[in-house]
Amino acid sequence: LVASPEIYNYLEEEISNLVGTEACVIFPTVTLISIGVLPAFVGKTGVLILDKSGHETMYEGAKIARDNGATLESFEKDDFSSLEEILKKHESNNRKVIMVDGVYSMTGDYANLPKLVKLAKKYKALIYIDDAHGFGVIGENPTNEFPLGKKGNGIVKYFGMEYDNIIYVGGCSKAYSSLAAFVACSKEMKTFIEAFATPYDLSGPCPIASLSTLLQGLNINKESGDNRRKKLFDLTSRAINGLRGLGYDVLNKTGFPIISVLIGDTEKLIKTANMLFDEGILVTVAPYPMVRKGEDVHRITITSANTEDEVDKLINAFSKVRVNKIDPLHQS
Known part of the structure; x- marks a missing residue:
């Protein structure tokens, strides 16, 4: 059976x-x-x-x-x-x-x-x-x-x-x-x-192991999910405001914890991703042809496990990219 x-x-x-x-x-x-x-x-x-x-x-x-x-x-x-x-x-x-x-x-x-x-x-x-x-x-x-x-x-x-x-x-x-x-x-x-x-x-x-982690996640959601989401929104807002304060064009209108930073050029996208990695920041790159030409972005995902200090480290890393004059083609 x-x-x-x-x-x-x-x-x-x-x-x-x-x-x-x-x-x-x-x-x-x-x-x-x-x-x-x-x-x-x-x-x-x-x-x-x-x-x-x-x-x-x-x-x-x-x-x-x-x-x-x-x-x-x-x-x-x-x-x-x-x-x-x-x-x-x-x-x-x-x-x-x-x-x-x-x-x-x-x-x-x-x-x-x-x-x-x-x-x-x-x-x-x-x-x-x-x-x-x-x-x-x-x-x-x-x-x-x-x-x-x-x-x-x-x-x-x-x-x-x-x-x-x-x-x-x-x-x-x-x-x-x-x-x-x-x-x-x-x-x-x-x-x-x-x-x-x-x-x-x-x-x-x-796999039963995956279903078990989902079950535990649903239990955590009942216990503390709303407070975790509030923290998540606050951290995301901190990141978005910090990046925009540096002059970056951030594609986010909702405060949802997906943050795309417009770079607009594939070569600069790869170069800046490596610079960010050297600063301890891992971003997801979305180059052409994954996106339309000229819409290349760094995609950042904030989690409720992150801290304000880590978000500040992210912002600081992006500021160093600007200092080194590897600027995005599009600025807000």
């Missing part, structure tokens, strides 16, 4: 309760969800509508669906006029799915869910939200005291919305540092996914 360990059932119930859905299906990764669930949703005749700024894994899943016969359309982030034109074009198709990030992985921007949901309901489309970065960080009832919200239950709850026409995908490798991901949905949709999303049957399961 083949069966899932009991921890699966327990975690799926815990996550469902946290995000506020009827049910939840755990997969090993968000990538497996995208390449399995998206083709299952639209079959051979449906329409997938991709936000061009969305994560590459959604595009990979959409290409599989397209190769099976589905239609793939795309629109620029926040271009709701173009999105509505596409929805009108396919108004008679009953299998339409709009694909967006909840929190965009390079800028920390939030998807404009209120506008997306309004359009999706008008044209009877589903919204597939990849909230790999948002889950565990942003959540319900944001206030001045808790700008990221509470509970870390994701972008939908951050906006105080329901899941009527939303398929919510969360990743656990970011905030929870665990090899797991999930689809939060209705019980009916869970049954559909288990039956028709190929990776659910044919890929390997999550």
